[in-house]
Amino acid sequence: MMSKKRTWTFDGNGKPIGANNNSSKGLGDTVSKVIKKVSRGKVKECSPCAKRREKLNKMFPYKNNKEG
Numbered sequence: 001m002m003s004k005k006r007t008w009t010f011d012g013n014g015k016p017i018g019a020n021n022n023s024s025k026g027l028g029d030t031v032s033k034v035i036k037k038v039s040r041g042k043v044k045e046c047s048p049c050a051k052r053r054e055k056l057n058k059m060f061p062y063k064n065n066k067e068g
Contacts, residue, residue: 028056 024030032053035043045053 024062026057026062027060028053031056 024033032045032049036045
């Protein structure tokens with residue numbers, strides 16, 4: 001079975017065109033996305049998880065994030 005080959009097109013800022021516009025603000029968002037992906041959406045984010053996500057985002061923000 002052949003897999004589809006993905007091709008990416010980038011804008012002038014280096015962001016993929018047509019990709020989700022919900023980019024991660026920091027490490028917390030990335031960890032949250034990984035947990036959702038690995039658990040196939042079965043693990044829902046609770047209040048302590050949201051607090052951890054926000055704290056990690058503040059401690060380890062991504063440099064290309066222009067909001068913070």
